[in-house]
Amino acid sequence: MTNDLKQFDSAFDDVEPWHGLVRNGYIANFAGVMTEADFNASMADLSWACQGPHTMETSRPSLTQGESWFEWVNVVEAVREARGTFVMAEFGGGYGGRVVNAHALLQKLNPMPAKLAIIEADPDRYDCALRHFAANGLDPEDHWLIKAAVSDTNEPALFPYGGGVGDNNIFNVEDDNISLAEKLASEGVAGQIIKNIFANMQTGVKIQRSDPRHRSDFMLSVVSSLTIGDVLGPFDYVDYADFDIQSAEAFVVPPAIGVLNQKVRRIHFGTHGEHIHGQLKQLFVEHGWDLIFDFAPNGRFETEYGTFNTGDGILSALNPRLARH
Amino acid sequence: MSTHTQPLTNDLASYQNPFPDIEPFCGTVRKGFIANFLGTETETEFCIWNDLSHMEQAPHHMTTERPVIAAGEGFFEWVSAVEAVREAKDRFVMLELGGGYGARAVDTYRMLQLLNPMPCKLGLVEADPGRFSWALRHFANNGIDTRDHWLIKTMVSDTNRPMLFPFGGIYGDNNAIADPGDAQLLADNIIQQGVEGDVLKGIMTNMRTGVVLRQDDGQTPEPRKYEIAIVSTVTIADMVRPFERVDYIDIDIQSAELYAVPAAMDALNRKVRRIHLATHGDHIHEALLNLFVDQGWEITFNFQPNKSFESEYGNFSVGDGIVSARNPRV
Structure with missing residues (x-):
């Protein structure tokens, strides 16, 4: 059932929120992931985290946080369902916040080998991802970080660095x-x-x-481009794919629906624009995916579990063809 | 006690009969195709160095033979492939970089099915769109579903920065314009001709410059034409990292091995069991040979480019040089 918030009301109950001492210049989240304050400097004033080592108490994600709560729910559900090896791909990975969060939850809830993939074109953000992995005890050489844009073809793309x-x-x-x-x-x-x-x-x-x-x-700048199929190519089964590619989902995802159907169990999009959100929703419904979450971008939603706002739209879906039995 | 034995370099005596358990293919071949000893069927269109027009008329019977050392480069490629196939356990991963139409990946797949069947992942990187589409056809022609493998239409480089690349050449011509001086000469030429506005528009719409280079080498009736385009790149490490182990890499990237391979040495050391490199130029050959020796790889074959070799097992010539090596760490 789509938007069955009740089902996920206690999604994180078995994760004890992290608390402890945090290095200067970092913040921690409830999964114990350490993030450089600089990575989020454009979103919030985190100067308090740069005054020296500090103690942090964290709390479980709350629905009222909006997008990030839905991302966390998808991560924790994907982690719980994984078998053998956990494979996750983050498209438009930024500093790899979501894959590193997933890895931390995997260790707590369902430890197993993992392969994390990030595709990110901006060289500064790519370097941030390398640092974020290292700061959280992950060797990037054991995973797959690719410095390229996600596109519908391999034609290089014009891409704005910085910002x-x-x-x-x-x-x-x-x-x-x-x-x-x-x-x-x-x-x-x-x-x-x-x-x-x-x-x-x-x-x-x-x-x-x-x-x-x-x-x-x-x-x-002119950057190399890889398709979704290129990124999924080495894998036979991908537990979770997270997309936040700033509108490119409109033209990048439809040509890749075949390979997504073939290989990806769970998908989560940050969608950019109502039109794009509607198009992608229709695409996945037509291809037999089960919609888990469907909240349009730039909206305000009141529910019995809390009120939240969205900037990016939220579209999460499960592929029943790849259900674990 | 370890059973590991280090191979001798160029120990041709060990490879006098490297394919005894492969019965050479004999049978009817489709119109427009040829077959090799493995039964791999190849469209005659792909075999541009040979006049095979007589095979394009109708289905025909072919009797094939096992490769012999006189075949030169092809023999050593097949030997490297068969050794990798025999050694594989549980799951076979092969990467063909500068793949052309995927001849080596498909041949290796056939060997795997014949000698040591197991799940398999083939990766192929080829920037030229014409050849890339040939690779898709070659896989399909031989019953390999490309959706189960990993074919990427990019160039192989030492970084992910896109490169200038000539579309439309034939084998051996498709090396990127890697020298900054050459790239700047090309830019100056465009400006001198006053076509910079059109070229910029081409780049910003489809990454094609519209600039056509002509090369007359006297071997073809018409000068060859290449359009300069900008293509995406992947590194060798990008191709290796998704896997825990890569059984075999075949690299034939028209001189780009000089910079692409050293940049990926850590990833190769960590994960790749066997490599076969076509080298282009004596200095490149020496540089890469020394690199692999320094990094502790065991060199199985080492033959310099553009030379003839005599041995008691047969004489042969090579165009590309050959460096084959295996990694004792993996």
Whole structure:
């Protein structure tokens, strides 16, 4: 049943919230995962965590937190269901927050070997993921961190380096890209941009954002792209795939539905825009997936278990073809 | 007491008859295909070095033979593959980097089915879209479902930075423009011709430059044409890391081995049991040979490129050099 919040009301009851001493510059969550405060600096003022080692009491996730509660529920459910080896892929992985959380819960609830995959195009965030793994006792060499964008083809993508969380979506609208190329050519900088691209795959073009919440220091770069099928290719069974790829889900996911049907047991999307949310929901329903959570983006939802807001939409689904028996 | 024995390099006596338990294929082959001793069927279209037009007319009978050392590079590839297949346990993982149409992956798969059947994962990396589509066909033509394997349309490099790459060449021509000086000369040329606006538009819409290079080597009636495109890359480590163990890697990446392989040495040391490298140029051959020796690999074959060799087991010539090695840690 979709949005059966009652079913998950006690999802974390057997996880004792972590408490203890935290290193300077880090915060801890209820699973005991240590995260550099800098990684979330654009979302919240965490300067208190940078004054020295500090003690933290944590608490279980609450529905009122919105998106993150649903992510945690999916993680804990995937972990409980795993058998043999736990495989999780995080698309648009950022610093790998979700895979490292999953690994911590796996150790507590259902210990077994794990293979964690992250695909992240932004080099700074990719480096953050390496640090986040190491800070939590994970050797990246034992897992699979790929520095590339997720796309519908292997054609390299124009991708903005830098900026805050949520800004890094690949430039895939052909008309927009043609307009941008024509604008740059009319400014007489096309030759220099080609030289830049041929030298290091960076255009040298800075992209401005009008939204005051966002920084405006994006550098438009050319990055390698992998498809969802490419990332799932080495695996026969993926327990959980988490996607937060800033609107690219609209064109990246539909061509990959066959391989998702074949290999992925559980999926969770941060969706970006009502239209995209509706399209993906329809796609997964048509392909026989069981919708677990379906909450549109930028909404406010009142339930008997609490009220929450969404920024990204929440779409979680289970693949009944790959049910563990 | 350890039963491990270190192989001698170029111990050809040990490989006089490396395929005794493979009965060479004999039978009817579909129109437009040829078969090899394993029974692998290959479209004649893929065999661009040979005139096989007589096989394109109708189904035909073929009698094949086991490879012999006189076959040169092909013989050593098959030997490396068969040794990897015989040694495999439980699950076989092979990667073919610079895969072309996937000849080696498919042949190795056939050997596995014949000699040591077990679950198998084949990985293949090929940047040229034409050849990549050939690989899809070659797998399907030989009964291998590509959905169960891992074929990626990218280049192999030392980083994930995209590279300039010539689309449309034939074998041996598809090496990326890796030299920064060459890339800048190309950019200067574009600017001198005044087409930078169109080139930029091509790049920003589909990563194709529209720039066509022509090369006349005197071997083909018409100059060869290549369009410069920008292609995605993966590293060798990217390909190895998803697995706990890789039984066999075959690498033929047209000189890119010089920078792609050293960058992945830690991953190779940790997880790869056997490697077969085609080397392109004496200095590359020496550099990679020394690298693998320094890292403690056991060199099974070492033959420099573009040379003829005489042995009591047969004479042979190689174009690409051959470095085959196995990893005693794995």
